[in-house]
Amino acid sequence: MGSQQPALLLLEDGTALKGLALGKIGTMGGEICFNTGMTGYQEIYTDPSYYGQIVVNTNAHIGNYGVQLESEEESSSIKISGMVCNSFSQIYSRKTADFSLQSYFEKANIVGISEVDTRQLVRHVRQKGVMNAIISSEILDEKKLMEHLKEVPSMDGLELSSLVSTTEPYFMGDESTAQYRIAVMDYGVKKSILLNLTQRGCFCKVFPAKTSFEEVMAWNPDGFFISNGPGDPSAMPYAVKTVQQFLDTNKPLFGICLGHQILGLASGISTFKMHHGHRGLNHPVKNFQTGLCEITSQNHGFAVSPDEIEAHPDVEVTHINLNDKTIEGIKRKDKPAFSVQYHPEASPGPHDSRYLFDDFVKLFEA
Numbered sequence: 001m002g003s004q005q006p007a008l009l010l011l012e013d014g015t016a017l018k019g020l021a022l023g024k025i026g027t028m029g030g031e032i033c034f035n036t037g038m039t040g041y042q043e044i045y046t047d048p049s050y051y052g053q054i055v056v057n058t059n060a061h062i063g064n065y066g067v068q069l070e071s072e073e074e075s076s077s078i079k080i081s082g083m084v085c086n087s088f089s090q091i092y093s094r095k096t097a098d099f100s101l102q103s104y105f106e107k108a109n110i111v112g113i114s115e116v117d118t119r120q121l122v123r124h125v126r127q128k129g130v131m132n133a134i135i136s137s138e139i140l141d142e143k144k145l146m147e148h149l150k151e152v153p154s155m156d157g158l159e160l161s162s163l164v165s166t167t168e169p170y171f172m173g174d175e176s177t178a179q180y181r182i183a184v185m186d187y188g189v190k191k192s193i194l195l196n197l198t199q200r201g202c203f204c205k206v207f208p209a210k211t212s213f214e215e216v217m218a219w220n221p222d223g224f225f226i227s228n229g230p231g232d233p234s235a236m237p238y239a240v241k242t243v244q245q246f247l248d249t250n251k252p253l254f255g256i257c258l259g260h261q262i263l264g265l266a267s268g269i270s271t272f273k274m275h276h277g278h279r280g281l282n283h284p285v286k287n288f289q290t291g292l293c294e295i296t297s298q299n300h301g302f303a304v305s306p307d308e309i310e311a312h313p314d315v316e317v318t319h320i321n322l323n324d325k326t327i328e329g330i331k332r333k334d335k336p337a338f339s340v341q342y343h344p345e346a347s348p349g350p351h352d353s354r355y356l357f358d359d360f361v362k363l364f365e366a
Ligand SMILES: NC(=O)CC[C@H](N)C(=O)O
Pocket: 049, 227, 228, 229, 230, 231, 232, 233, 256, 257, 258, 259, 299, 300, 301, 302, 303
């Protein structure tokens, strides 16, 4: 049944919460964030955008449907730096599951803690703002654990994409039947994004994060996709420069999440670190072009600065978050380029916004 040893969760501000160990016995630190989704834990843990972060799942039961390899993985491995939940199920009830979440974490050396009052914890992070944290099932002394916590780097100014990006370019889709060649910049791309592109007649070549503009152009793409990914977008001048060069070609360009932030930066608008970010499956977003609300899947801790939009008449805000009015989508008026802060591929989440992939393909038809 796995371990029921005690574990400790310690936050940078000294808050300590006791619970039970799950996953591997060990110590793991990262920036604490919370996801309010009711389902889709495996997709969340394997989403490269969570690299360097401890995820608090607010759904009361985690692990109860086990793990299904391939079909529910957004990348080839678990990317989170630890997991916190309330009730962790060591047994699972799905026939098609490959194994338990406990063994998935053990195999990947992921440390977690359960039996934590996640409501109290989330209220705390919402009030105090995002901060670093550490989980340990081997160091239960708060002072000693605090020494380890001090070594965890701050997410502010941290470049992480090059650590999760592919090391070699690879292809996705069927070249013989596909209509468009899309150069995908892999800053931590989710598999389901590539699937949404290939399902719409795109043949993708996925490039390592630091590939030069010239190398990408040598493949002669019809357009560009700028992926999601972990870390602080303002620490990625290499990506901003490449995207500026892509924009100069006047070929279609689409960015999601980190890719949206980089399109903002490439258009001269800065990004900022949010108080505690948006992570969940039911964030309401207003589309200014249709006037309709979309329920969206989100995972971000940075955003494009709203104060600088007016000074950039080439940039139009296309979507806004109805909870806090943050920018959720932009488009360039002078280029066939647009981006969204949220996740139209969902996985997990609602499919309201999948039309954005169709909009991208329409840019080629135009
Ligand atoms: N999902 C993403 O692409 C996240 C983008 C960025 N790392 C953020 O936290 O805001």
